Amino acid sequence: MMTPVAGADHDSGDAWLTAAVDAAQRGDETAFRVVYRAVHPRLLAYVRALVGEVDAEDVTSEAWLQIARDLERFGGDADRFRGWTATIARNRALDHIRRTGRRPVAGGDENVLLTLPDRADTADQALEALATGRAMRLIARLPLDQAEAVVLRAVVGLDAKGAADVLGKRPGAVRTAAHRGLRRLAELLTETSTSDGVTFAGMPAQKDVR
DSSP states (O other): OOHHHHTGGGOOSSHHHHHHHHHHHTTOHHHHHHHHHHHHHHHHHHHHHHHOHHHHHHHHHHHHHHHHHHGGGOOSOHHHHHHHHHHHHHHHHHHHHHHHTOOSSOOOOTTOOOOOOTTSOHHHHHHHHHTSHHHHHHHTTSOHHHHHHHIIIIIIOOOHHHHHHHHTSOHHHHHHHHHHHHHHHHHHHHHHHHHHTOOOOOOOOGGGGO
C-alpha cells in the first residue's frame, strides 16, 4: 500500500520518496513509477550536462535499467537514493563517452537566458530552467567540474557531501566548484540578457547551494 506516497505532491519533505523506494524494493510497480517520475527529470538533466542533448535519453535509460536491476541491493533514504542513482548515471555517461570518443559537455548556445530570481528555491528554479536542451548547452560552457557541481547541487538536489561522493572529491572542493560555476553562469546570463534585450534577475546567493 502506497499511502505515504499519495500525498507526495503536498509533502515538502523526503519521507514520501524514502517510502516509495522502500515499496519499490518490495516489488510495488506503482511505487517504482512514483520514484521514476520524481527522480528522472533531474537525472536526465545531469546526464545532459555530461553527454549532451542527443544521447542523454539513451544514456539515462541505460542508467534506469541498472537502477531497476540493482534496486533490491540499495540501502538508505531519499538523499542516498539520489546520490546512488546519480553515481550510476554518471558511470553510464562516462562509459558512453569512452565508447564514442566524444568530449563531455560539448556544444554551446549564447542565445539562452535562464532567469533564476534572487533567494528563489534553487533546486526548483534550476530544474525548471535547466531541463531543456538549449539551457543545458549554456551549462556546457562551464568547465566540467563546475558544470557537474552546479547540476548535482542545484538540479539533482544533493548536498555537498552527497555530490562529493558521486564525484569522488571532497565536499569543500564541490562547494567551491558550485560557487565558481554559479558566478560564471551569472556572467554568461548577464551577457545573453544584454544581447537578447531581456533583464537578468540575478543568480541565487551562494548560501542557497551549500
